[in-house]
Amino acid sequence: MTKRLAEVAKKAGVSEATVSRVLNGRNGVSEATRASVLTALDVLGYERPTKLRGERGRLVGLVLPELQNPIFPALAEVVTASLAQRGFTPLLAARTIGGVPERDYIEMLLDHQVSGVVFAGGSYALADAEHGHYRALTDRRMPVVMVNAGVSDLGFPHISTDDAVAVEQAYGHLRSLGHERIGMVMGPEDHVPSRRKLAALEGKEIQVERTNFSMESARLAAAKLIDRGVTGMICASDVLALGSIRAARRLGLDVPGDVSVVGFDDSALMTCTDPPLTTVRQPIELMGQSAVDLLVNQIEGSGVEPDELLFEPELVVRGSTAPARKRY
Amino acid sequence: MTKRLAEVAKKAGVSEATVSRVLNGRNGVSEATRASVLTALDVLGYERPTKLRGERGRLVGLVLPELQNPIFPALAEVVTASLAQRGFTPLLAARTIGGVPERDYIEMLLDHQVSGVVFAGGSYALADAEHGHYRALTDRRMPVVMVNAGVSDLGFPHISTDDAVAVEQAYGHLRSLGHERIGMVMGPEDHVPSRRKLAALEGKEIQVERTNFSMESARLAAAKLIDRGVTGMICASDVLALGSIRAARRLGLDVPGDVSVVGFDDSALMTCTDPPLTTVRQPIELMGQSAVDLLVNQIEGSGVEPDELLFEPELVVRGSTAPARKRY
DNA sequence: CACCCCCGATGAAACGATTAAGTCGTCGCT
DNA sequence: AGCGACGACTTAATCGTTTCATCGGGGGTG
Structure with missing residues (x-):
């Protein structure tokens, strides 16, 4: 040899x-x-031989797009716990507005000799940005798992919520309540989960507005939709849903009396909002654990096919949806 | 050579x-x-030569008690950004229920040769637990900063919200609304910030209930207080406040009509709750930046006195407080 | 047009830490 | 005493990284 x-x-x-x-x-x-x-x-x-693999390090990068949306801390919690159990330690890389660009984060993680990386959150940067720095990862044979994220052509395994099912559940729910003019408040054009949600409703008559993921930007988007006569809104995250509710109220409308809103994630505290948010729950705990499973499998050598694991979401009906009011 | x-x-x-x-x-x-x-x-x-440690320094441990309470992700975001700006990377250690004990976390951080540690959240473990493993930190001259945390006798600098001021603001607010029977929903007995809050109202007639920091445990505690005729509640966190509101409702009472509730933190989304939460805001951004400042100063050698920096909180009045209803 | 300089790409060899295998001595048991 | 086992340590092989010299071409210059 x-x-x-x-x-x-x-x-x-x-x-x-x-x-x-x-x-x-x-x-x-x-x-x-x-x-x-x-x-x-x-x-x-x-x-790579053990000694350089950071076997001693047992560090894993955890890249999140933000921490304002409670779904990401929730994921972080699961992933952190799951990693700790297996003797790994997460290196936190949370992007902030106007903060360090993603490439620098990857470099930073590489510098620290992480044994693997979990990307989460379908940052739009992942879809359109030049993929140069991702190649740094593939080049090094770096184990990677992506949660609800884009860039499917790099051979990384994915963990995702089934966006098509999610959006169909939301859509079906609104339709069954009698809503006919339905709108969607989605993420940026290159946000992959948003794209998938849109694709799933291809052909249906749907109004779409795009936002970045801030509540304020959602308010603007939702206002436009309401202006166009929409009575039911499907949002790409709970935070966006809350922004949409706010938009309706600013226009003097009642939620769910005049406008129904469906969120996505079922993040923490959504039972305490006004009204309690009807939303599509991501099985975040399962997903986080699977992500770690997949990652550790890669790290420890047993090969993993770069497949995508799709998790079934679940509609949680609370108080932000109601039968459509007839408009005369 | x-x-x-x-x-x-x-x-x-x-x-x-x-x-x-x-x-x-x-x-x-x-x-x-x-x-x-x-x-x-x-x-x-x-x-160690560069290639083996890959700039292994420049790691900072970030120890949080949980991620469910949105105030901790908020702090994490500020700290992470601030650290990144200075070329440090945070190692995330979030404790989970039934998870790894704190000592193991410290060991883990030391294993990774962190340059410093930020403790946050006044975990009660910090107050009563044997301080053996903290000694490991002082022994190694490890730079440490504590945010709203206990263990004042170890010579670590502290960053805290002025709990006395916070609680006086809340108390004054409720009194000025005519509330006479006021209760407090606090953390465990050895949770230092809770202790301080209680100390500040020494002598006043106040009912106190203790909880761990879950919403459900707050609901129980608040129910007891309401049972005893309390009409205004001061809570040690926003999550506890939400639990308290839920308790009131379970008892068929209106918030703020029958019972007023004041939170603490002003974490994200508190404007969207039902009702919007009156709370005492911690200047979390400032605090996070100061924490990093202090830590980096220690790391880079310029000595730092183990003082405590007290930040002024600010009462934010929203919809969960109202004039006391006369009870006949 | 010839020359030269510069720069990127590359390989040879030095380098530095880690690890496997082997040596030595000591302790304990028979 | 003899034997074996085990712990401590060294020798030597191993392996990736880095430095430095070399090569070769492009382009500016005289």
């Missing part, structure tokens, strides 16, 4: 040094050689 | 391998040799 790195080097027809550079994402390697090294790496199924 | 590890080995009169083992905490080294290696390490001021 020849030396491990050397073997790869021979296969690729380069020196060990060059392979090392590729592995660490250093520059000073031409695009052509980098590619050939990567395929050689792939063919031989190279794995 | 001789090889680095080899130099230490010569100084200590052992082989490189042995030094390596000491460095990595492996066993198979006698106590005597370990000690001599350590002194040699100390004398020569050995530092």
